[in-house]
Amino acid sequence: MERFKALKDADPEIFSSHLKELDKQNNSLHMIPSDNIASPAVLEALSIPAQNRYAEGYPGKRYYGGQEFIDEIETAAIERAKKLFGAEHVNVQPYSGSTANQAIYFALMDLHDTFLGMTLSHGGHLTHGHFVNFSGKHYNAVQYGVRKDDELIDFDQVRRLALENKPKIIQAGYTAYPRIIDFKRFREICDDVGAYFFIDMSHFAGLVAGGAYPSPMPFADVVMTTTHKTLRGPRGAIILCKQELAEKIDKAVFPGLQGGPHEHTIAAKAVCFKEAVEPEFKDYAHQIVKNCKVLENIKNNFRLVSGGTDSHLLLIDLQQKLTGKEAEKALDESGIIVNKNTIPFDIRKPFDPSGIRLGTPTLTSRGMKEGEMKLVSDLIIRVLSNHNNAEVKQDVRKQVIELCAKFPVYPELSRN
Ligand SMILES: Cc1ncc(COP(=O)(O)O)c(C=O)c1O
Numbered sequence: 001m002e003r004f005k006a007l008k009d010a011d012p013e014i015f016s017s018h019l020k021e022l023d024k025q026n027n028s029l030h031m032i033p034s035d036n037i038a039s040p041a042v043l044e045a046l047s048i049p050a051q052n053r054y055a056e057g058y059p060g061k062r063y064y065g066g067q068e069f070i071d072e073i074e075t076a077a078i079e080r081a082k083k084l085f086g087a088e089h090v091n092v093q094p095y096s097g098s099t100a101n102q103a104i105y106f107a108l109m110d111l112h113d114t115f116l117g118m119t120l121s122h123g124g125h126l127t128h129g130h131f132v133n134f135s136g137k138h139y140n141a142v143q144y145g146v147r148k149d150d151e152l153i154d155f156d157q158v159r160r161l162a163l164e165n166k167p168k169i170i171q172a173g174y175t176a177y178p179r180i181i182d183f184k185r186f187r188e189i190c191d192d193v194g195a196y197f198f199i200d201m202s203h204f205a206g207l208v209a210g211g212a213y214p215s216p217m218p219f220a221d222v223v224m225t226t227t228h229k230t231l232r233g234p235r236g237a238i239i240l241c242k243q244e245l246a247e248k249i250d251k252a253v254f255p256g257l258q259g260g261p262h263e264h265t266i267a268a269k270a271v272c273f274k275e276a277v278e279p280e281f282k283d284y285a286h287q288i289v290k291n292c293k294v295l296e297n298i299k300n301n302f303r304l305v306s307g308g309t310d311s312h313l314l315l316i317d318l319q320q321k322l323t324g325k326e327a328e329k330a331l332d333e334s335g336i337i338v339n340k341n342t343i344p345f346d347i348r349k350p351f352d353p354s355g356i357r358l359g360t361p362t363l364t365s366r367g368m369k370e371g372e373m374k375l376v377s378d379l380i381i382r383v384l385s386n387h388n389n390a391e392v393k394q395d396v397r398k399q400v401i402e403l404c405a406k407f408p409v410y411p412e413l414s415r416n
Contacts, residue, residue: 003413025409027401028335029376033313033359034175034203034229037366037409038272045271046234051264058250073267080273084209086217087240091253092269093261097202097226100237100253101127102134104222107245107252108169108196111138115169116161116195118153119143121342121350123177125200142167146177146344151306153177155185162193173200173216173224176341176357178309183219196221202237204311206230206361209276210285213311221245230288230312230361233272236265284364288312291360294373301381305343305355313359317343322387325352330387335400336380366407375403 008015025037038046050073056063059071059078074092081090094100109115117135118124122145126133129141142165147154153172162170170193172186183199190197199216205225207213216223222241227233241249254261275281289311296308298316305315318327324340331338341357348354363376379396386392 022410022413027404028337029400029404030337030362031358031360031376032337032339033357033361034226036206036229036232036361038228038232038234038268039275040410040412041271041275042232042234042268043410045268046264048264048267050267051262053263054260055263056254056260058254070263073263073270074261077266077270077273080270080277081238081240084273084277085205085215085223085240087223088243089241089246089249091239091241091249092266093253093258094224094237094239095258095262095265096235097125097200097224097237098127099257100224100226100239101125101200103249103252103257104198104224104239105135105139105169106256107248108198108222109139112140114140114142114165114167115171116142116144116158116165116167117171118174118177119145120175121346122146122344123174125175125202128171128174128200140165146306148345151344152179153181155182155189158186159189159192162189162195166193167195169198170195171198171200173202173204175203176313176315178304178311178314179306180214180310181216183214183216187219190221199223200225202226202229203313204230206232206276206281207285207288207312210282212282212285212289222249227269227272230285231272231276232361232365233276234265234268236262236269238269287369288360288364290370291364291368291373294370295358295360295377295380297374297377298381301385311359312361313357315341315343316356316358316384318354318356318384320354322384323348323352324354324356326387327356327384330383330393331356331380334379334383334393334396335404336376336383336396363407366409368403368407372403372407375399 054064055070059075077092078090117128120130127135130136142161144158170190197220199220202225204213208215224239226237228235239249292309292312303317328340338356338358341355342353343355346354
């Protein structure tokens with residue numbers, strides 16, 4: 001069967017947009033560190049007819065009949081995730097990282113209780129207590145950050161805020177923090193003040209699965225990860241926790257927050273966990289970090305926040321030579337997709353901050369290695385140093401297209 005033939009026949013408009021998006025993914029260097037390329041098997045699982053079923057409840061305890069094969073899918077996903085991360089209990093139903101975080105707060109706190117999270121401008125996520133988000137509106141979110149001198153987590157501040165505010169939860173794991181997190185130090189502070197330790201490993205879960213980043217599991221009470229970032233799975237999330245919190249977490253996800261689970265997505269999560277225990281995934285995870293280390297070359301021309309990276313992402317401080325918005329636009333025009341980002345203690349506004357954030361999961365999924373990364377870092381430096389020069393951007397665009405042609409995205413998908 002030709003892939004997407006029914007879609008092409010039934011809806012040429014959406015099919016055409018899909019082709020344009022596929023071409024864009026093929027002909028650009030996607031370096032947004034939260035993006036990735038799911039495997040063809042994950043993509044196929046996302047279109048299985050399990051999507052047709054309502055299955056409110058959990059395996060063996062559903063509100064609808066005829067669920068034996070749906071239960072098989074969800075149980076496989078749970079067992080595989082437990083094995084992959086060494087977790088006592090896993091809930092695979094969260095629709096996304098944001099709803100999963102909401103479920104965790106809902107399970108472990110009452111309305112207006114206090115928790116400690118990293119401020120957005122220093123690398124935290126909106127759901128870690130930002131004032132525009134439910135997490136900052138429904139709870140008393142006390143925010144910590146990084147130190148000014150080395151841009152690493154300010155543990156003195158975390159400890160002081162924990163002692164002063166006695167939070168129910170202390171949260172770690174971020175959106176824009178390039179370094180390894182000292183989970184043990186957080187655990188000690190949690191024990192001192194009687195807080196739950198919640199780690200949002202969305203960004204680095206694939207690295208944990210492949211042994212390229214320390215596992216938070218031995219230190220945490222509860223861990224959340226999205227499944228679509230470094231893990232290379234479908235869009236969605238899972239919650240991993242100690243057995244003693246299992247009932248609270250499950251009840252918070254359903255019936256507390258969500259309705260029918262997306263069982264086709266859960267099938268795709270199961271496929272992703274199966275792929276992530278394979279030895280090749282270990283190589284992949286280590287390659288992501290090796291590739292990112294090559295990008296540290298950029299520091300010869302622009303300052304890197306915290307001086308570099310231990311992970312899949314880095315943050316460039318453009319040092320007022322150009323703004324984050326200008327850098328994002330110039331790179332986009334050259335075929336390199338990144339996102340503007342605040343840097344810690346930024347003097348500019350979030351819509352046009354002083355930095356950009358970029359990473360290597362997508363390029364590594366395409367098969368690129370250190371040699372290609374050296375070229376990519378040179379291209380980035382060239383564009384950032386000549387952001388108003390159309391000729392330079394055109395030349396870089398040409399080199400990007402040549403490089404991309406050697407590493408196609410989904411070569412098996414029909415392009416006409
Ligand atoms: C650390 C972290 N947590 C949670 C989320 C939210 O995930 P989602 O976009 O699936 O709601 C993100 C997304 O970028 C994230 O980076």
